[in-house]
Amino acid sequence: MKILGVDSSGLVASVAVVEDDNLLAEYTLNYKKTHSQTLLPMLDEISKMTELDLESIDAIAVAAGPGSFTGLRIGAATVKGLGLALDKPVIPVPTVDGLAYQLWGAVANICPLMDARRKQTYTGLYRFEGDTFVVEHPQCAVAIEEIIEKVNEAGSPVVFLGDGVPVFREDIARLCTVPYTFAPAHKNKQSAASVASLGLLYMKEGKAVSAAEFRPDYLRLSQAERERLEKEQKESQ
Amino acid sequence: MSDKEIKILAIESSCDETAAAVVVNGRDVRSNTISTQIPLHTLYGGVVPEIASRKHTERINQVIATALEEAGETLEDMDAIAVTYGPGLVGALLVGVAEAKAIAFAKKLPLIGVHHIEGHISANYIENKDLEPPFLCLVVSGGHTHVVRVKDYGDYEILGRTVDDAAGEAFDKVARAIGLGYPGGPKIEKKALEGDANAIPFPKAKVADHPYDFSFSGLKSAVLNYINGAKMKGEEVNEADIAASFQKAVVDALVDHAMMAVDEFGCDKFAIAGGVASNGAFREAMRAACEKKGVKFYHPSPILCTDNAAMIGAAGYYDYLNGRRDGWDLNAVPNLKLGER
Numbered sequence: 001m002k003i004l005g006v007d008s009s010g011l012v013a014s015v016a017v018v019e020d021d022n023l024l025a026e027y028t029l030n031y032k033k034t035h036s037q038t039l040l041p042m043l044d045e046i047s048k049m050t051e052l053d054l055e056s057i058d059a060i061a062v063a064a065g066p067g068s069f070t071g072l073r074i075g076a077a078t079v080k081g082l083g084l085a086l087d088k089p090v091i092p093v094p095t096v097d098g099l100a101y102q103l104w105g106a107v108a109n110i111c112p113l114m115d116a117r118r119k120q121t122y123t124g125l126y127r128f129e130g131d132t133f134v135v136e137h138p139q140c141a142v143a144i145e146e147i148i149e150k151v152n153e154a155g156s157p158v159v160f161l162g163d164g165v166p167v168f169r170e171d172i173a174r175l176c177t178v179p180y181t182f183a184p185a186h187k188n189k190q191s192a193a194s195v196a197s198l199g200l201l202y203m204k205e206g207k208a209v210s211a212a213e214f215r216p217d218y219l220r221l222s223q224a225e226r227e228r229l230e231k232e233q234k235e236s237q
Numbered sequence: 238m239s240d241k242e243i244k245i246l247a248i249e250s251s252c253d254e255t256a257a258a259v260v261v262n263g264r265d266v267r268s269n270t271i272s273t274q275i276p277l278h279t280l281y282g283g284v285v286p287e288i289a290s291r292k293h294t295e296r297i298n299q300v301i302a303t304a305l306e307e308a309g310e311t312l313e314d315m316d317a318i319a320v321t322y323g324p325g326l327v328g329a330l331l332v333g334v335a336e337a338k339a340i341a342f343a344k345k346l347p348l349i350g351v352h353h354i355e356g357h358i359s360a361n362y363i364e365n366k367d368l369e370p371p372f373l374c375l376v377v378s379g380g381h382t383h384v385v386r387v388k389d390y391g392d393y394e395i396l397g398r399t400v401d402d403a404a405g406e407a408f409d410k411v412a413r414a415i416g417l418g419y420p421g422g423p424k425i426e427k428k429a430l431e432g433d434a435n436a437i438p439f440p441k442a443k444v445a446d447h448p449y450d451f452s453f454s455g456l457k458s459a460v461l462n463y464i465n466g467a468k469m470k471g472e473e474v475n476e477a478d479i480a481a482s483f484q485k486a487v488v489d490a491l492v493d494h495a496m497m498a499v500d501e502f503g504c505d506k507f508a509i510a511g512g513v514a515s516n517g518a519f520r521e522a523m524r525a526a527c528e529k530k531g532v533k534f535y536h537p538s539p540i541l542c543t544d545n546a547a548m549i550g551a552a553g554y555y556d557y558l559n560g561r562r563d564g565w566d567l568n569a570v571p572n573l574k575l576g577e578r
Contacts, residue, residue: 036331040338040565054343069287070328073294077332081339084298085312212298215291222287228280 003203004060004082005196006043008035008075009067009095010114010163014192015043017052018200025050026193035074054086059208061199063190064092065217066122066141067114072216083211090214091199091207096139098195099162100126102187108157109136113164116141121164122219123147125154133201141219144168148175157181161188243557246315246340247550248301250293250333251325251353252380253277253284254543257301259308259315260550264362267308269540269547272296279419283409290328297336304546312344319553322350322563323573324380330569338565349553350563353544354381354575355393357510359555360537360548365508368535373504375495377519378511379405379422384449384494385575386502390555393576396498397449404487405513407453411460411483415476425480426516432477434485437463441490449494456486488522496526508535515539 002024005016013035016026025046029038047054062079065072083090099112105128114122121144125137137150144164148171151158160172161183172180182188202208221229242261249256253274259267274292278284305311320337323330334350341348358374370390376383382399402410405422412421417428439459444450460483467474495507507527513519514536527534541548 034568036334036568037566040335040342044342044565069290070331073290073328073332074335076294077297077335078339080294080298081336082343084301084336085340085343212302215295218291222285222291224281224285224288 001058001200001203002056003091003196003200004057005062005192005199006039006060006075006079007063007095007098007190007192007195008039008071009063009065010071010190012190013038013042014190015039015046016192016196017046017050018193018196023193023197026191028191030189035071039074039078057086057088059089059091059199059203061091061093061196061202063095063098063195065095066116066139066219067095069218072218076214076216080211080214083214088211089208090211091203092209092214092217093195093199093202094139094217095190096122096124097126097135098198099190100124101133101198102191102194103159103161103183104128106159108159108181109151109154111147111151111158111160112162113147113160113168114162115164115167119143121147121168123164125150127156133198139219144171145175148172152177154178159183163189243316243554244310244314245317245319245550245553245557246301246305246312247319247351247546247553248297248333248337249321249356249544249546249549250297250329251321251323252329252544253289254545255293255296255300256544256546257304258546258550259304259310260547260554263551263554264366266363266547266550267310268304269545270300270304270307271543271545272300275420282413282419284326286326286328289326290332293329293332297332312340315344315346317347317349317553317557319349319351319549319556321353321356321549322567323353323570325353325571327569327571330571334567334569338567342565347557348563348567349556349561350567351549351553351556352573352575354383355391355552356548358385358387358508359552360510360541360545361508361535362551363541363547364537365535368506368508371504372506372508372535373495373498373502374508374510375491376511377404377491377509377513379403379409381511382451382453383575384498386498391559395575397447397451397494399451399453400444401452401454402457404451404453404491405511407457407487408513410457411479414461414464415474415479417476422513422516425484426518428477428480429484429518432475432479432481434481436475436478437482439482439486441486448497451490451494453487456483484518488519491519492522492526495523496530499530499532504532506533506535510537510542512543515542
């Protein structure tokens with residue numbers, strides 16, 4: 001089975017093609033250029049280099065959120081357009097799952113941290129039992145204190161990764177009571193190869209949807225909706 | 238021009254309408270699908286960019302599929318994909334741009350980025366098979382107020398533009414002030430039917446040294462001051478008179494500018510475009526003024542005045558003929574200027 005992977009949830013833009021146990025190509029860019037200018041040219045590049053027949057792809061896996069709202073939508077509209085044109089399903093891969101899956105085989109717990117602004121992090125807690133990927137706490141938007149508490153409760157050593165690491169480094173030092181490490185440069189940001197290979201797994205679990213149905217999972221309402229709900233709640237009190 | 242039919246799938250998502258259309262040879266609209274978000278944004282009294290962007294993402298595939306289906310076409314039959322890449326709300330534009338690029342890439346079709354205002358102007362080609370440049374055009378909508386000289390297909394000169402609020406924006410703000418709600422254009426127009434357009438003399442602003450430019454923020458303030466003044470004196474205001482007098486002030490300014498352009502450039506064709514072009518009072522005033530000067534007057538039907546993709550397909554066709562092709566790095570340009578590439 002051949003899976004195209006796309007991740008544009010953060011500053012990193014990444015595209016990859018995974019066929020069963022082989023990563024055929026991955027192109028990852030961690031540069032300030034907008035995903036609108038990089039993502040499709042990158043896909044074009046790896047398609048040319050690997051003489052990829054797009055029709056031969058079985059499904060498109062995408063980092064489905066959370067992340068930068070705009071970044072998620074560029075990825076979403078790209079995979080929806082590809083899915084529509086190629087008549088292929090889309091496999092939504094929770095962004096935090098995709099981050100964690102990079103550390104396949106880790107004996108420690110895995111805790112991705114994305115900078116979610118507003119004093120929160122998009123995070124979750126994961127571990128591997130043999131070759132089984134265990135989602136201990138599914139992805140969520142919480143205060144750093146809250147996730148570190150879960151990390152401490154789990155009691156095992158933990159490895160942190162994600163663009164939230166530099167943001168929350170001091171909080172980790174202050175709050176974390178279990179031994180912790182940080183993933184190195186080649187494994188600490190979004191990777192479409194990880195999204196594609198986890199996507200392959202999720203595809204087998206029946207989690208693929210049609211391109212028309214697919215929508216990003218922002219984990220957050222828009223500011224306008226949030227403020228309207230707050231106002232309504234206040235008024236009803 | 239070859240005899241072959243050029244079929245274009247066009248996509249538009251610059252504001253609060255998700256739209257797709259199939260257009261053949263620029264003027265033959267085979268389908269024109271519009272999914273409007275107006276009811277959603279009414280809750281907030283105006284378009285919320287983040288909500289608009291989210292809705293575009295949810296609906297775009299269905300809208301495209303419907304447009305193809307209604308046209309009885311498939312992507313295999315298309316010769317190019319055209320998409321609005323500016324101006325507009327950046328988050329909203331990006332959805333259409335990313336989608337269009339992915340489809341064009343997957344189907345190995347040429348990609349054409351279209352200017353939203355060029356689209357509005359080109360809406361006139363669809364129902365007026367005889368209309369060809371050169372002509373003059375007034376583009377009036379919630380985001381734009383432009384006097385444009387259309388010299389040729391794809392060749393535009395902007396004579397004037399608003400220096401502050403767009404005309405449609407002024408309609409929205411005044412509608413809110415007199416409690417009519419969003420969207421303001423149709424609501425003011427309806428209310429104005431019951432009122433006296435000469436009841437309140439609202440000012441017609443001129444922009445010094447730039448005769449073709451518009452200013453509507455002064456007019457909007459004058460309306461607000463009038464309402465506040467009446468309130469302070471404990472007087473009741475006649476909303477219908479306000480609506481009618483305000484609408485007349487906007488229409489007068491638009492028509493004055495249009496006729497000034499006719500006099501200066503001696504053009505015998507004048508077109509209007511954009512959401513406000515479906516305003517009956519504006520259309521009739523333009524028709525009368527054009528008739529007086531012996532100028533042929535063009536306007537699109539209301540469905541083609543609102544944001545739609547058929548107009549993008551029309552503009553995209555002439556861009557296609559002019560050889561415009563965009564790369565996979567095409568980006569949304571929220572403040573794209575007309576005539577700039």
